[in-house]
Amino acid sequence: MASLAGGFDDIGVAAGLDAFPVPLLTLDPGGLVLSANAAWTRAMTLRPGAPFARAVHPEDRARWQALLQRARVDDEGGAARARLRLLQPAGDLRWFDCTVARAGASYGVALADATQSQRREAALEARLRGVLGLLDGMPGLLYRGRNNRSWTMEIVSAGCEALTGYPREWFVDSHEHSFSQLILPEDADYVWYGVQEALAARGAFELRYRIRGADGRVKAVLEKGVGIYSEGGEVLGIEGAIFEVAVQTAEA
Numbered sequence: 001m002a003s004l005a006g007g008f009d010d011i012g013v014a015a016g017l018d019a020f021p022v023p024l025l026t027l028d029p030g031g032l033v034l035s036a037n038a039a040w041t042r043a044m045t046l047r048p049g050a051p052f053a054r055a056v057h058p059e060d061r062a063r064w065q066a067l068l069q070r071a072r073v074d075d076e077g078g079a080a081r082a083r084l085r086l087l088q089p090a091g092d093l094r095w096f097d098c099t100v101a102r103a104g105a106s107y108g109v110a111l112a113d114a115t116q117s118q119r120r121e122a123a124l125e126a127r128l129r130g131v132l133g134l135l136d137g138m139p140g141l142l143y144r145g146r147n148n149r150s151w152t153m154e155i156v157s158a159g160c161e162a163l164t165g166y167p168r169e170w171f172v173d174s175h176e177h178s179f180s181q182l183i184l185p186e187d188a189d190y191v192w193y194g195v196q197e198a199l200a201a202r203g204a205f206e207l208r209y210r211i212r213g214a215d216g217r218v219k220a221v222l223e224k225g226v227g228i229y230s231e232g233g234e235v236l237g238i239e240g241a242i243f244e245v246a247v248q249t250a251e252a
Contacts, residue, residue: 023096023111026103027052031068034106043113045089052109057085057093064098071100071107083114143171143179144239147199147227149192150178154237163221163244165214182211184218191223199227199235208245220247 017024023040025033033048041047046055056064063082070080079101086094095118096111141164142157156168170177183191187209198205207223225240 022113023109025052025109025111027068027107027109029072029105029107031107040111043094043111044086055086057087060084067098067100068107071102074102083118086111140241140243142241144228144237145179146237147195147235150180151183152178155239163213163219163242164211182213184210184212195225195238199238202227202229205240220245 018038020037021039023037023043025036025040028034031052033046033050033052035048044055046052053061053064064084067080067082067084074080079099081097081099084096084098086096088094095114097114099110099112101108139159140157141160143153143160144155145151145153152174153171156171158168160171161167164182166177171179180188191207191209194207195205204224204226208220209223210218210220212218221242222245223240223242225238227238228236230236
C-alpha cells in the first residue's frame with residue numbers, strides 16, 4: 001500500500017489500482033474518503049469526500065474507529081485488521097475483512113468480501129449451539145479435541161465442571177490451560193500411548209486413569225473415545241466421553 005501515500009494524486013497509479021479485484025481506498029487523517037478504485041464503486045456507493053464511517057453499520061462504528069486508531073499509532077507501518085459490516089443505501093448488508101495501514105499523511109484501506117464466509121460461520125455456530133445443548137444434558141465430560149500431548153479441547157460439555165471443578169472456558173482453545181494438566185504425571189504416558197495405539201489401529205480406546213480436580217482431590221476416571229479422520233486417513237482429532245468411576249476400577 002506504499003503507493004497510496006500520495007492519495008492517488010498520480011492518475012496512472014489510480015488507474016492501475018482499478019485492475020485489483022478487491023476494494024481499495026485512501027482516507028485522510030479524519031477518515032474521509034480521498035479516492036477509491038473501481039472494485040469499491042462496484043461494491044458500495046459511498047463516494048470520495050464522504051466519511052468512511054457512513055458506510056459502516058452503526059453497531060460496528062466503534063470497532064472501525066478503534067481500527068483506524070490502531071493504524072494511526074503504529075509507528076512501524078504495520079496493518080490493523082477487523083471484520084466489519086458495511087451498508088449500502090438500500091439497506092443491503094455485507095461483511096468485509098478490513099485492513100488499514102498508514103501511508104504517510106493518509107491511510108490505505110483494503111477490503112475483502114467476507115459475506116459468504118460470515119454466513120457459513122454463523123450457520124456453523126448455530127449448529128454448534130444445538131450440539132452443545134444436547135451434550136450439556138448428558139452426564140460426564142463429553143468432548144472433541146486435538147490429538148496432542150496437551151489434549152487441547154475444541155468442544156467440551158457442561159459436565160466438565162462437575163467432573164473437574166473447572167468451567168468449559170478453562171479448557172477450550174486455551175494456551176494457558178489444558179486437560180493434560182489434570183492427569184497425574186504417572187498416568188500421562190499411559191494415556192498418550194493408549195490413545196495412539198487405538199488411532200493407529202483405527203479403533204476405539206478405553207482408558208482408566210486419575211486426574212486431580214480444581215479442589216485438589218484425585219479422581220479415578222474412565223475415558224472412551226475414537227479418532228476423527230480425513231478422507232485420506234489423517235488423524236484430525238479425537239472425540240469421546242470421560243466419567244468418574246469407583247477407585248477400585250481405576251487401576252491401569
